[in-house]
Amino acid sequence: MRTQTAIRTQFPQSSSNAAVRTFVPEQTLFGSIELAGAPMSFTKGAEIYGEDEPSDYVYKIVKGAVRSYRILSDGRRQIEGFYFPGDVFGLEAGDAHGSSAEAVSDSIILVVRRSTILDTAQRDSDVATQLWSCTACELSRARDHALLLVKTAQERVAAFLLDLANRFSGNSVELPMSRQDIADYLGLTIETVSRTLTQFQDNAAIELPTSRRVVLRNRGALHTLNS
């Protein structure tokens, strides 16, 4: 069961599954905090934070993409989710991060002190509610992700593509992440991801103009797969 990659520290040079019942309160969280922190640049592959490091900051993506992941003791990597512009990540109730985060591509990210948000929430119950909603939204995503992992390879890949397309609200999606990233998110191997994509192309469900671009041709076909 060497589904995941071994640790690959490609160093420095330095989409999570659509929750049907997802609500999106994240947008407002940062808005309500007056000074919306410093924008920082991260080059492709750069670590944003590591597992067990103190969770002193909360992040919001302006541009680029981020993966959040955990490494199992035997070296396998499980990607918990992908984050895209507008998404907030790194918000934890505990004082330490439960997973690591890296830039999937060159990214610009707003960074805010967690204590600032927490202090505000202490005084302003609306901000407290937003904090809660943001975590609840992540919970919903995590459960959808777990649901994905008991399905067939076809269902997983189809769900992944549909989720991305929804998030970018378009039929043509540029994949910022590698096949390995997709595989580690879906709990499959790169080979299976690759084979499944070509299979979808053969079924005319999608088109692959390049390996990093997917055009959905038949959403219905993908949806019915998505059991």
Next chain:
Amino acid sequence: MRTQTAIRTQFPQSSSNAAVRTFVPEQTLFGSIELAGAPMSFTKGAEIYGEDEPSDYVYKIVKGAVRSYRILSDGRRQIEGFYFPGDVFGLEAGDAHGSSAEAVSDSIILVVRRSTILDTAQRDSDVATQLWSCTACELSRARDHALLLVKTAQERVAAFLLDLANRFSGNSVELPMSRQDIADYLGLTIETVSRTLTQFQDNAAIELPTSRRVVLRNRGALHTLNS
């Protein structure tokens, strides 16, 4: 991939994976609400709430056990988690439940109006924090659960047993749930669960005095499996 059971309405006759980094703020939530709702009885198999029903109540188990689950469109069932005495469940940020909940065995459950808790949180920032922590704790569990689902059958079953033993803090665990429940939680079939358990018994890692009782004989062996 008929991993899960088809819908089995066994009607009325009427453990989630150990989060290493789990904190347990749930205990206090109900304590801080003055009138801690009505205790209700549910017989084995009784539905407590259904997916998409309004989430008007929050629940805390006094006695018994509860499973939370979703049914996929093709009839497979995915159990998201098990809850035991002291655990809070059914708390949602949205107005509708994202999953169903049933009593695994005859249970007594404290029921509190969600609006009561929310109103209190509006005024008392400590309660608001507890609300958030409770959801964050569920998030942690959900992510651990997802992590489980990419592992081998042996690793999943071992992790499940260790989790239960931790929760009940003992080496001897009475399983309130059926093999089918365990299978649907771990994303396996009953046959695989059964085979893996007997295999552990053959390895002297556990003992199975009856099919519903497990005695951990060699936690280390189970842990190393748990990659």
Next chain:
DNA sequence: CGGCGCCTTGAACCAAGTCAAGCTCTGTGG
């Protein structure tokens, strides 16, 4: 134009699923 990541494809293999008995425990009625 050559080297290197990344992706695709093929063939063989294996862990877990499926199908099919058979066993065990429990409760019920004769």
Next chain:
DNA sequence: CCACAGAGCTTGACTTGGTTCAAGGCGCCG
């Protein structure tokens, strides 16, 4: 008190979806 029925669990034999191992192709950058 025993026999019988049924649900739940185990075990065996076979199948299969996805992994593994191994080439080979493609595109990008120096």
